[in-house]
Structure formats: C-alpha cells, structure tokens
Amino acid sequence: MALWVGEVVTNFPTGPGIYRLRLKAPIEETKPGQFVHLRCGSGYDPLLRRPLSIHDFDPGKQEIEFLYRVVGKGTAWLAARVPGERISGLGPLGRGFVVPFGKRLALVAGGMGLAPLFFLAREAVAQGNRVTFYQGARSRNYLLRERELAELGVELEIATEDGSAGFTGLVTDLLADQITSQQFDGIFACGPRDMLAVVASLAATHLIPAQVSLEEHMACGLGACRGCAVPIYQEDGNLTYENVCSEGPVFPAHRVAWDVFGR
Amino acid sequence: MALWVGEVVTNFPTGPGIYRLRLKAPIEETKPGQFVHLRCGSGYDPLLRRPLSIHDFDPGKQEIEFLYRVVGKGTAWLAARVPGERISGLGPLGRGFVVPFGKRLALVAGGMGLAPLFFLAREAVAQGNRVTFYQGARSRNYLLRERELAELGVELEIATEDGSAGFTGLVTDLLADQITSQQFDGIFACGPRDMLAVVASLAATHLIPAQVSLEEHMACGLGACRGCAVPIYQEDGNLTYENVCSEGPVFPAHRVAWDVFGR
Amino acid sequence: MNLTVELAGLKLQNPVMPASGTFGFGEEYASYVDLNALGALVTKSITLEPRLGNPPPRIVETPAGLLNSIGLQNPGLEAFIREKMPFLRRFRPPIIVNIAGSTVDEYAELARRLGEVPGVAALEVNISCPNVKEGGMAFGSEPEQAAEVIQAVRRVTTLPIIAKLTPNVTDIVAVAQAVERAGADALSLINTLVGMAVDWEKRRPVLGNIVGGLSGPAIKPIALYAVWRVARSVKIPVIGMGGIMTATDALEFLLVGARAVAVGTANLVSPQAMLEIIEGLREYLMQNNIDDINKIIGSLELTSPL
Amino acid sequence: MNLTVELAGLKLQNPVMPASGTFGFGEEYASYVDLNALGALVTKSITLEPRLGNPPPRIVETPAGLLNSIGLQNPGLEAFIREKMPFLRRFRPPIIVNIAGSTVDEYAELARRLGEVPGVAALEVNISCPNVKEGGMAFGSEPEQAAEVIQAVRRVTTLPIIAKLTPNVTDIVAVAQAVERAGADALSLINTLVGMAVDWEKRRPVLGNIVGGLSGPAIKPIALYAVWRVARSVKIPVIGMGGIMTATDALEFLLVGARAVAVGTANLVSPQAMLEIIEGLREYLMQNNIDDINKIIGSLELTSPL
Ligand SMILES: Cc1cc2nc3c(=O)[nH]c(=O)nc-3n(C[C@H](O)[C@H](O)[C@H](O)COP(=O)(O)OP(=O)(O)OC[C@H]3O[C@@H](n4cnc5c(N)ncnc54)[C@H](O)[C@@H]3O)c2cc1C
Ligand SMILES: Cc1cc2nc3c(=O)[nH]c(=O)nc-3n(C[C@H](O)[C@H](O)[C@H](O)COP(=O)(O)OP(=O)(O)OC[C@H]3O[C@@H](n4cnc5c(N)ncnc54)[C@H](O)[C@@H]3O)c2cc1C
Ligand SMILES: Cc1cc2nc3c(=O)[nH]c(=O)nc-3n(C[C@H](O)[C@H](O)[C@H](O)COP(=O)(O)O)c2cc1C
Ligand SMILES: Cc1cc2nc3c(=O)[nH]c(=O)nc-3n(C[C@H](O)[C@H](O)[C@H](O)COP(=O)(O)O)c2cc1C
Ligand code: FES
Numbered sequence A, B: 001m002a003l004w005v006g007e008v009v010t011n012f013p014t015g016p017g018i019y020r021l022r023l024k025a026p027i028e029e030t031k032p033g034q035f036v037h038l039r040c041g042s043g044y045d046p047l048l049r050r051p052l053s054i055h056d057f058d059p060g061k062q063e064i065e066f067l068y069r070v071v072g073k074g075t076a077w078l079a080a081r082v083p084g085e086r087i088s089g090l091g092p093l094g095r096g097f098v099v100p101f102g103k104r105l106a107l108v109a110g111g112m113g114l115a116p117l118f119f120l121a122r123e124a125v126a127q128g129n130r131v132t133f134y135q136g137a138r139s140r141n142y143l144l145r146e147r148e149l150a151e152l153g154v155e156l157e158i159a160t161e162d163g164s165a166g167f168t169g170l171v172t173d174l175l176a177d178q179i180t181s182q183q184f185d186g187i188f189a190c191g192p193r194d195m196l197a198v199v200a201s202l203a204a205t206h207l208i209p210a211q212v213s214l215e216e217h218m219a220c221g222l223g224a225c226r227g228c229a230v231p232i233y234q235e236d237g238n239l240t241y242e243n244v245c246s247e248g249p250v251f252p253a254h255r256v257a258w259d260v261f262g263r
Numbered sequence C, D: 001m002n003l004t005v006e007l008a009g010l011k012l013q014n015p016v017m018p019a020s021g022t023f024g025f026g027e028e029y030a031s032y033v034d035l036n037a038l039g040a041l042v043t044k045s046i047t048l049e050p051r052l053g054n055p056p057p058r059i060v061e062t063p064a065g066l067l068n069s070i071g072l073q074n075p076g077l078e079a080f081i082r083e084k085m086p087f088l089r090r091f092r093p094p095i096i097v098n099i100a101g102s103t104v105d106e107y108a109e110l111a112r113r114l115g116e117v118p119g120v121a122a123l124e125v126n127i128s129c130p131n132v133k134e135g136g137m138a139f140g141s142e143p144e145q146a147a148e149v150i151q152a153v154r155r156v157t158t159l160p161i162i163a164k165l166t167p168n169v170t171d172i173v174a175v176a177q178a179v180e181r182a183g184a185d186a187l188s189l190i191n192t193l194v195g196m197a198v199d200w201e202k203r204r205p206v207l208g209n210i211v212g213g214l215s216g217p218a219i220k221p222i223a224l225y226a227v228w229r230v231a232r233s234v235k236i237p238v239i240g241m242g243g244i245m246t247a248t249d250a251l252e253f254l255l256v257g258a259r260a261v262a263v264g265t266a267n268l269v270s271p272q273a274m275l276e277i278i279e280g281l282r283e284y285l286m287q288n289n290i291d292d293i294n295k296i297i298g299s300l301e302l303t304s305p306l
C-alpha cells in the first residue's frame, strides 16, 4: 500500500495486442490477486489510474511484472513506454487469493484472466499444491506463457474457442468435463464475468470452494469512493455492495450475486 | 492551405526551453509570416491545434522548420517528439509579410518573435533589400541563430535586458536610438504585444510603414470561428475585429487598435 | 444502405451537419470539405444588424474543452443574404440559417425576411447564446419566454423552425415541451455551458468578456443526458450536439434518440471531422449489417439483457 | 505567512479540504495523507438509514472527467457515529459532516442528532446529489425548497451550516441567496453536473443507474463561473470546488472569491493531491511575497490594466 514511481525495465508485445511490462518499483511484498493502480500519462485524458493485476514479482530485484491487453487509451499509453521511463504506481492494492497448502487445485484463466493466475500458480506450487491450470483463449495465438507454466510444474489444460489448440470450446466446458474426475479441493478463476459465473455454478454444484477475481471500473483504488462496488451476499444472506479494490478483487464465488449485476 | 501529416526530421533544444523542429511535409510554397497549425497529441487534452510560425522552408526537400518555446502542454508534447514520428499539420495559413524589393528595412524581433523574422530576413535579402535585424532577448543565452543571421548578410543589432550582450535594454529602445539615422523604408516586427505597440508608435512618429505579426489564441485557424479576433481600424476609421488566422497574422501597424485590446 | 433521415420536413442525405458558429458560412471550409457530402449546412448566427462581437481573447482551451465568447460577430442579415447566401446556394444540402435577436420582434423580423430568401430551407432559432448581453440565453432559460420567441417566429414563417436550447437550465424538458407547443418543428441541443477561465499569473479572467460558453468533449456526458431526456419527452425530432468528435460519439447521440447530429468543436480541431464521422457511421452500419440508420435512432437498451 | 482562513465560525489552518464522497471517512487515505495537515475533514454524505447505493458500474471516465452514480452508499447515521467518528476525532482539523435526506424532516433529524455528537464542527447539507431518486438534487433545484431544508436544519442546530449547491439550475445565485436568507453560514459549490455515458458497442448506458454526476477538470470552467457569480452575490463565504487538481486550480477559485476550496476527483487520481495543493499555495505566496492568503481571496482584476 504505497504511492511510488517505478521505472520501466522492459515492455514488449507478447501476443496480439498483448504486452508484458516489467517495472522496478519499491515493493517489498505482494500476493497473487493483488493489483497496482497505474497512472497513464500526465494529462487529464486519460484521467484516472488503470488497475493491472500483478502478473509476477521478483522480490530480490524489486521488480514487478504486468501482462495487459491494449483496449483503450490508458493501455495504449502504457504500450508506448520504453525502458527507463517512469510511471506512477499505487499499490499493491486489494486482497489477493487465499492460497492453501498441499491441496489439489484448479486455476481457471479466461483470456487476460491469466495475468494474476500465473503469479498464483507459482505461489500455489511453492506451497505444495498440485495444480491443474486451465487456460482458455480465442485461438492458439492468444495463448500465453505456456512454456513457463509447464516449467512451474502445473498440469496445463488448454481450450480454444476455434479449436486451434487443445480442447475446442470454452474453458468452462473443459473444466466441466474434468471436474468430477479430478477431485479438486479448490478452484481459482479470473476472466470475463460470464465465465466466472459459470465457474461459480460448477463449483457450487460440486461443492468445491472457489475464489474468483472480479473486475470493475475503478477510481480511487483505496475503498474510499465506492465506485467499484459489486453485489455481494453477506454471510447472513443479505445483499450488499463491496468494493472490488479494497474488499476484493478476489471474492468467494458463492458470495457474488451474479444475477444482480447492473449489466 | 492543406491538411497533411508531416514526419519529424529533427527536433532538438537550441536555447533555454527553446526547440527547433524540422518536418517533412507536402508544402509546395509558403511565405514569411505564415504559420502552420499543429495537432499536439491524439487525445483531447490538449484539444486544439497550436499555431507556429514558419521559421524556415526548404522547398527542394519539402521541409519546414519551426522554432518554439515550451510554455505549456502543447509545446511540451512537441518537444518530446523524435525523428520519424508523425504530426498532423494544417497550413500554411494566414497572410504573410509583404516583402518589398531593394529597400532599407528594419526587422525587429522580440523573444520568440524571431521565429518568423528569420525566414523573412532570408527572403528580404533575396529580394535585394538591405536589412538591419534587431534581436531583443532577456539575456545572452536567449539569443537565437546569430551566426546564421550574420551569414544571411543582415546587419545584426542585439539588445538584452540584462546587458549580457549588445545594447542594454529593450530592443525598442535600441530601435528608437537608431531609427532617425538609419532612414528605414519599412519596419517588420514580431514579439510581445507591448513591444509591437511601441514599434508601431515609433514607426508612426517617423512616418515609416510597419508590418507587425500578432498572436491570439486560435481554434480553427481558417477564419471560420472568429475566435482569434483582434481590434483593427478599417481604412474608413471604423473599428472592426479581424481574424489573426485568416486576415493576419501580419497587419499594417497603424491599423491595429492597440488601445482597445481586451487585456 | 440508407443514411437518409427526415427532420422537420427536410430530407437529409445523412444525419451529420455542422454546429452553428463553428463552420462560418461554409466558405472557410470549402477547400477541405466537400460541402455536398454533408447532411445540411448550418450558418453562424445571424442578427438583424451587423455585430462586432466581443473583445479578445475570445477563446481559451480548457481540459478537453473550449471556452468561447465570440459574441455573435456576424455581418448582419442583409449582408448575409447578399454576400453569403449565393455561395451556400451552390450546394445541394438544405441550408439552415441560425438566427439570434435581442428582442422577440427581432427574431420575427429575421424569420420574416429570411422566408423571402431563396434557398433557405429552415431556421434554427438560437435562444441559447451565453455570450451576448441582451437576448440569447435569456430567452431560452424560461419555458414561457422561449415559447414566446418561437410563437412569434411561427406566426411569420412557414419554414421549418428548429429551436436551439441551452443546457444552463433547471429543467430542459420543460423548455423543450414549451417550444414544441409553440410550434417548433425540431430541437437542437445543446448549446454551450456557461463557464469562465482565470489566468492565475495575471490574476485576471482569460476572456475579454470574462465568461464564455464551454463546448467540446468535456461536455459530451451533459449533452447526451440532455438529448436522452428531451428525446423521450417530445414528439418532434432532436438534433444532438455537444462534444461529438468521432463517429462513435455521433452514434451515441443517435442511440439516445437524436435524429441527426451537429459537429462543432471537432471542426475547429480537424476540418475533415464531419467527413470522417459520416464515413465512420457508414462503416458501422455495414459491419453490423444494419441497412438503415433510422433503426439506430433511439435504440438504446435500458434494461440489462442478463 | 498566514494560510489560515475563517469560515462559518471555523478556523481552518489552510483553505484546502476534501470534497465529500471522494475521501471516504478519512481512514482510507490515512496511510497516504497526514490528515492533520488538511484545512478540514469532510465526510461522505450520511443518511439517516444505511444506503446500499446504486447498481454497478458506478463510475466511468469521460474526457478529462469522471461520471459517478455512487448513490450515497453509506452505513447510516448511527453506524457513522459509532464506527467512523471515533477515528475522525483523533485529528485536529474541524470535522464537517455532510448530510443528505429524502425529506425535509430527515435533514432536520440528521442535524439534530449530529448536534449531540462530540467533534462535529459543522454540517454540510447536500441538497445537490444527482444520484438518488428522492431528495438530493430535487431540493437544491428551486430556491424555495432549498431554503426550506436549510430553515429546518437551522431550527434544530447551532452548528455552522454549509449548504452544498447544484450547478444544474437556471440561476444558482437565486438558490444561494435563498439559503443565505434561510440561515446558511456558508456555501459549497459546485456538486456534480448531471450526465450520461453510452457504451456504443453494447448500445446501453454505461452506468447501472443510467445517469450520473460529472466531476473533474472537465467541469472546472463551469465551477469557476458559478463560484465567481455566487461569491459576488452573497455575504456568506463560499467553498469552491469542481475540477481542482493543482495548486494553481485552487488559486483560481480563491481569486474568483472562494474562501476555501475542496478537492474531489483529484484525490481519486492521487491520494497526495491535497498535500501537494497546500504546498503549492504556500510556495505561490512565498514567491509572490504575499503574507496572507486572505489577500488573494476575491482579488481577481476585472478591468484591463492598460
Ligand atoms: C483489479 C483489476 C485487475 C486488472 N488486471 C488486468 C490485467 O492484469 N491485465 C489487463 O489487461 N487488464 C486488467 N484489468 C483490466 C484493465 O484495468 C482495463 O483493461 C484497463 O483499465 C482499460 O483501460 P484503457 O484506458 O486502456 O481502456 P478504456 O476503455 O479507454 O478505459 C476507460 C475506462 O474504463 C475502465 N475499464 C475499461 N475496461 C475495464 C475493465 N475490464 N475492468 C476495469 N475497468 C475497466 C478503465 O479503467 C477506464 O476508467 C484489470 C482490472 C481490474 C479491475
Ligand atoms: C500566428 C502565431 C504564430 C506563432 N508562432 C510561434 C512560434 O513560431 N514559436 C513559438 O514558440 N510560439 C509561437 N506562437 C505562440 C504559440 O502558438 C503558443 O506558445 C502555443 O500555442 C502554446 O501552446 P501550449 O499548449 O504549449 O501552451 P498552453 O498555455 O497550455 O496553451 C493553452 C492555450 O493557449 C493558447 N496560447 C498560449 N499562448 C499563446 C500565444 N502566445 N499565442 C497564441 N495562443 C497561445 C494555446 O494555443 C492554447 O490554446 C505563435 C502564435 C500565433 C498565434
Ligand atoms: C466558436 C464557437 C462559436 C459558436 N457560435 C454559435 C453561434 O453563433 N450560434 C449558435 O447557435 N451556437 C454557436 N455555438 C455553439 C455550437 O453550435 C454548439 O451548440 C456547441 O459548441 C456544442 O457543440 P460542440 O461541443 O460540438 O462544439 C458556437 C460554438 C463555438 C465553439
Ligand atoms: C465518486 C464521487 C462521490 C461523491 N459523493 C458525494 C457525496 O456523497 N456527497 C456530496 O455532497 N458530494 C459528493 N460528490 C461531489 C463532490 O463532493 C464534488 O462536489 C464534485 O465531485 C466536484 O468536485 P471535483 O471536480 O473536485 O470532484 C461526489 C463526487 C464523486 C466524484
Ligand atoms: S475504486 Fe474507489 S472504492 Fe474502489
């Protein structure tokens, strides 16, 4: 939780419109699922910071990595940065995933949902878990970091919508196929909201605890403005709004009120 | 009068916060006193184009030069451009100086007023005029293009406010000292408005026709919005507002209503 | 593919036109824009007598916006008819003449006289200019006064009347409904928001006129809201404007219910903005297999499709 | 050098405070900002009962602006007193509690109850929230209604009352003068402008609540104008806000007559914005040899010094 200025170490394309950014930043520790709020430019357009998940972290060198897709002016600005340039960052922010020890886990990444799950995979393996990593993408050339995932020692399962690699179809279909036989103790997912809703329902059906990382438009990133609220059921069953930035971005899947989102 | 995309050839500092930008642009011809309206960035902040005088022009290579001081976000954006980058330009716009043949001329530049007058000096000399070039600056290190001016064959007279080079005082004081003895047929001036008003009054006193290049905030640059209006006396003595962009930026000094400017 | 829209009895070949005051009288842009490609031609505001306009500086940039205090500088009605109309008549799109008066009678007189001028297709009645001492916005700020102006104009002309409204009001719907009842055939909204800029170094207002009207991307959210509310509350069509820079901006206005759009500040940034917007709309329809732009108008979905 | 200003009987060590709703209840920023360095602490709007707030998405960026539809999410009066006040009381600057009601009685009840709470230094009465169905902006849109709320609050409290006004009105001066007569000790302006954003790809409003309030640099010219007009028309002091991002922005508001300034959207961009603004004001005074910030307030020169 700090405001700092980081220096670009590397920043290069690694897929269609997808970049990997490495920043030198005074971050002592962070955990998978946390994010950093980056100022994109110095003017008023874009105005707000942009949240990016921590994709990897090297505590020795104090370097953090991001994996991001260029979708608008903030990420386009980021993509144009070159080594040595400075970027203002706020974070790490939010609560990360709660990582168990020595369990059987499924990590389910849809598209850019891979960003935080890569870091999570590293930590989960380090904590003695056996990890199956489900990566879903539009097509083969959208697949990300396959080799490094394999090197981490996870079992990698691929699904592409066009069938150009791995299973043909949605990553959630692949998970549904395997969920009964695999006997997971926990599921961790990040990706488009519709995908997460399916993961949540699969997890509920199979009585497997699941943690999902949600996205919402953000302003402060600190829990102050209530701008990033998502509908969450409290333990007593009452509906409330919680902040993705400060109470998330990771929520227990069964607590998310999937049906009452505003869009 | 065209909308084009130019390519940065060079762009480097040449004084305190002062840059020279060379653009490759499809401009066939232009004359001193005209300007180009440059888009600074692709976002909405800055929003409007920024007018810069044509500082020099190489018709063979189709390259134009600008000399600008960084004063705000538009010029700061310009200063960060590197060779090969593209900039949208509109122009050349406006009416330039009317350059006589074979006369005795004074060119009076205050600060960045040098930008168009350098190009004017080149043309004036080419048209057989004998030119005394008065350059006024805050101090020695703000003086610009002395060597090239000397090479053009003009008589260079320097005034600095702090006396670090040439005459100590305002360039208009220097002009006033010399105006009687020099017998100028015409005076051409560009610089801060207060300076131009003094030049205009000196010229009027000595019955010398003078042309001044005015600045005003601009939007369209085309004479459509009436945003860049300045108070001008018509030949019949009536006051009217004329557009700096389309009816200027160069005006006969005696027609400018110096006393009715809004600030 | 159909880009044609109907508006107050006019048939526009596409829904894109300049916003008054940002396109001069067409001439200034003619070397950059094929005026025949536009949906309509809209003039700068015309007054009965010539107007000098306000003292400089008249414009200043603000974050993503433009503050102007031109003050309706224009050559006056007769010079307009004599010197500007002949040029405009050379083009095919309907000519919409924007008029502004200091009194109700002046509006009526302008309308009456323009009714006699060949080539004038419609009148846009500016009751929303923030930059003049008399008339202008004062007329557009209260429903009764706005209606009075439109009624007076209605009495003297059979030309389509487009009332141009100001957003600087508590309830723009009330003004819109009042001018609808008074006989307006269409509405233009929004005109600029009143604003001010300060030069902190000189400790003075930047504009010679102290206050000005704010336009550009900064005001788009306010304009979209005004158009959305008004389009749902009146039967006459709305021309939407305020911060339209791109085809997707224009699309947003059509989605919330504008029958056509006007482009203002964008012209000042790029003289080809309108052409690019028309092209962009055409592409959007093509890519989404929509054969008629009228199917877009007002098609905003309000309920979540979940 | 004196940065102290007096405002509605409060002595502020400097004129910079957070704008309600952009600083939570202080806690969220406490690790970034020394709360003791601020001119005052201003809370998010408190309602009598807890409020869930509006459905997401609640915010969307617009050019140089932010559109929000939080909808006054807050824990309600009693939880606020119990859970938030103890933290706020740990700091020296006066605590200004912002209140919002659905009825006049609710405002009065909030004021009455807060008058009993130690540490509450003043009430900011939000009659200008655009994001709630009942109350909020509806109260601030007409002078009579606005006055009614302030009168009701005045009757039940001796705390200083700061009325927070909306710019979404035809004549903000009329509202300001009405609440002044009704007993307000100071004014806050401006709250956000009503706006809307459209997702053209999905053809839906971006915000769950369809409409929201626009803040940030985009609205600064509108805010400056409102403050300038109102400050010249009332005797009570004005807290100026709307798009203040830097010390020079703050200075501009002081120049047009604001006695203090509030910083909103800037906090959301940089948690240290207020500290930098305070520092920047101090530097400005030093560099210009001004010994007292009160000499700046309202010192805008209107006539050209030529
Ligand atoms: C906690 C969190 C972690 C994220 N991690 C990553 C990541 O690791 N890699 C990655 O590529 N993307 C990530 N995103 C999404 C990323 O923040 C958006 O893609 C980015 O903000 C878009 O900014 P833009 O200016 O390029 O796009 P624009 O569309 O111009 O943005 C406009 C506005 O919408 C907001 N916005 C747009 N899309 C999203 C979105 N999906 N989620 C939240 N806000 C959005 C922006 O923040 C901005 O305020 C994350 C989002 C959140 C909330
Ligand atoms: C015809 C003409 C020719 C010019 N030629 C040159 C030149 O050759 N070299 C040079 O250094 N400068 C020149 N200027 C001034 C130059 O245009 C401004 O310095 C520049 O626009 C400032 O932009 P900014 O974004 O850096 O500053 P900002 O202060 O951020 O600009 C804010 C707004 O004010 C306007 N503005 C600020 N200062 C001026 C000014 N002095 N004149 C007009 N508008 C201004 C900008 O265009 C913009 O709209 C010229 C101006 C005009 C009108
Ligand atoms: C420089 C300028 C001059 C304008 N002059 C007029 C005018 O004469 N009459 C009028 O009705 N509106 C005038 N307007 C308002 C525009 O027509 C339009 O309503 C407003 O600018 C919002 O659109 P935009 O954001 O696309 O510019 C003017 C706007 C600008 C920027
Ligand atoms: C996210 C957000 C929440 C807000 N919540 C409140 C609120 O609860 N009560 C209130 O009176 N104003 C609220 N406001 C308005 C601000 O206090 C302020 O008046 C406005 O944002 C203009 O200032 P700015 O441009 O500096 O943000 C809110 C503004 C924002 C951006
Ligand atoms: S972004 Fe402000 S509370 Fe989450």
Ligand code: FES
Pocket (backbone or CB within 6 Å): B217, B218, B219, B220, B221, B222, B223, B224, B225, B226, B227, B228, B229, B243, B244, B245, B246
């Ligand atoms: S800038 Fe538009 S008329 Fe000169």
